[in-house]
Amino acid sequence: MLLEINDLTLLYGRIQALHGISLTVNEGEVVALIGANGAGKTTTMRAISGLRPVAQGSIIFDGTDVTRMRADLRVVRGIGQAPEGRGVFPGMSVVENLEMGAYTRRDRGGIAEDMKMVMDLFPRLAERRKQAGGTLSGGEQQMLAVGRALMARPRLLLLDEPSMGLAPMLIQQIFEIITRINEQGTTILLVEQNAQQALSRAHRGYVLETGRIVKEGTGQDLLHDPAVKEAYLGVA
């Protein structure tokens, strides 16, 4: 097991956003976390990456308890994230953004290799190497956010709504790339409102409702679950 979350509780002041959730991600998997707006998906991601302290429960990454570990040290351990809303550095060029992704690394050769790998994965970024992140289109920023996260060579990649706000054709493209990244060996925890796409590409999935996991199963099972269909796939 690469990631194991046990009975996690998280508070925003007095508001409880997570009510004891548990989930696991195995090495090599794509795991989808789906749920409506405000269910707590982003909060779960922020807890895993260390941006938000947790109240109770534990987060075990690769056998180490990282529950109280600083966010930057979790990156060194191998947790990478493309955050919701992309979080691209607006004043840095595409290349500088990607270099920031490799901030914790010192192996110049490896970094150059990965830079090339990301440019191959997203030819669009290669065309815009010198352009400031803030001036890219939404889709390009999304690619940059994913590419930047890959630059750390994460063992676990957290993707928070990579398809948000993108044109249908681009959504398809992003999901294809996610599958490709996974096939190249990166484990992925994928948060999505686009449940159809996410579940059909995931090995397993969890359904989150107001801070609680209400259902789990293989991607296919959830895809054909009547309740999930009704609530998240827009089919009666």
Add this chain to the structure above:
Amino acid sequence: MTATVNNKRTAGFKSRWAAMPKQVRWAAIAALVVLLYILPNKWFYEYLGFPIGSDYFAFYTTRSDFAGVLFDTAVFVLLAVGLNVVVGFAGLLDLGYFGFYALGAYTVALLTSPESRFGTNWPWLAAVPLAVMVAMVSGVILGGPTLRLRGDYLAIVTLGFAEMIRLYASRNEGIAQGQRGIPAIPHPPGTGTDGKPLFGVVDARPYYWLMLTLILIVLLLIRNLANSRVGRAWVAIREDEDAAEIMGVPTFKYKLWAFAIGAAVAGLTGAIFAGKQTFINSDQFVLESSILVLAAVILGGAGNIKGAIVGGAITWYLPEWLRGVGDLIGVNFDAAEYRILVFGVVVIIMMIFRPQGMVPNRRRAAEFADRRKEAVPQETVPNE
């Protein structure tokens, strides 16, 4: 609109400057530095045909002590360069920057003056490193708990800190000696070629030269920092702190560094100031000064070292200059009196039309453009 037009103009100059051969650029910088060293000399103006004290000289200052004006300007420039690390590089809002300057000055005063209750009577030079340390350590103590938090806590805490220092200095009779202040602070050491002390009361030139030299040293250090991993971390923190953290940047550590470095530079400036002034009291460390240094940094272009220099120099020198010109054309308007008002208005106008400052940083310009875009619903479908 205005911003883009101006951008192009500076970009034009910038690219032309960058296109020049390296030797030419270095020669130009060297010539400028030499000029700055020559600037306070009387013979320079006699040579140019308008000696200090003549009518035309009012174009530069009404004070006969032009070297003193230059020194004050240099003090302000060094403060702006230091604050730029905090505000410009790391994006932290420090409203009490003058507090560290006061700490530097008081540390020197208390350790060196024979009138001080401490009775240590240190030579000036021995007290300077300690003054820098005191300012830096205070920065760490103040920043330690505050910089862990997000938001505007730092602005409030620093504001309170500077006022606390000033109030303590004005009310405390035992150590800071209140309004009476601390007199008889010794000058920096050194003997001139004529056998007299290099640093005296009459001639402000050596102080200006000392300050100029320190500015150059600090500039080199800060420039190297800005181009290092530390500098990249600062940019990342400034642009998006959460994103910086998930890139593996130890954000707290680097914010604290920026804050402490800024404090140390202010402490150093205060130490030099005390050595020239020989007398300090709480009136010299009012809150307005903190705000004025901040205005200088914003005016020049936060995040850009050249901008901080230009902003600092203009903020201090321009009112001085206007007073001279006013005298010359028979208008009795003391711009220095209205410094705060004038720069308040200027900064507001800048924020509307050119938020990136006079000498913008390429990144900063993009950051501001990005923030404007955020206010408008974003077009997310790429134009393919």
